[in-house]
Amino acid sequence: MRRIIAVLVSLSAFAPLTAHAEERMSDARFLSASRCLAYESVASLQADGVDYSALRSAVTVGMRDPVISDRARQFQRETRIAGNRARQSERALADLRANRDEACQPFVERGLVQLNTSTARS
Numbered sequence: 577m578r579r580i581i582a583v584l585v586s587l588s589a590f591a592p593l594t595a596h597a598e599e600r601m602s603d604a605r606f607l608s609a610s611r612c613l614a615y616e617s618v619a620s621l622q623a624d625g626v627d628y629s630a631l632r633s634a635v636t637v638g639m640r641d642p643v644i645s646d647r648a649r650q651f652q653r654e655t656r657i658a659g660n661r662a663r664q665s666e667r668a669l670a671d672l673r674a675n676r677d678e679a680c681q682p683f684v685e686r687g688l689v690q691l692n693t694s695t696a697r698s
Contacts (some may be wrong), residue, residue, distance in 0.1 A: 601634060603644050609635050610648035612680040612689060617652070618659030620669055621676060627690035631683050 601609060609631055615621055616628045640648075658675075662668040683689040 601637070603641070606635060606640060606644060607647055607651075608679070609683065609688075611651045611655075612676070612683055614651040614655035615659075615672075615676040615679065618655060618662075618672065618676075620659050620663050621672065624673070625692040626676075626680070627692075630690075631680075631688040634688055 613628055613631060613635065616626070616632075658668075658672055662672040677691065680689045680691060684691050
């Protein structure tokens, strides 16, 4: 019996990280994910090659309270405005990347966002 438990525990360590994408996120986690996903549509960051697809799938699971959805849309608007401003300055673009990296870090750690740091820093 102990061997079976040991095998199951060791196998669970190798479960794909994207399995978490099928669970419904808490509202706080949803807002955190929305903040990260807001950078997906920023034109000045498109060349960085960040893959948000697993996080986008995780966010679509479950319905949200309108207040939470409105807050997520507000993140999109604010980030789009910041992205438009960043086109005018390399320093602003570097700050935008740093903000994106910070917002997405928890999801990079879980494998829901693939951040290509070699192109993001060049």
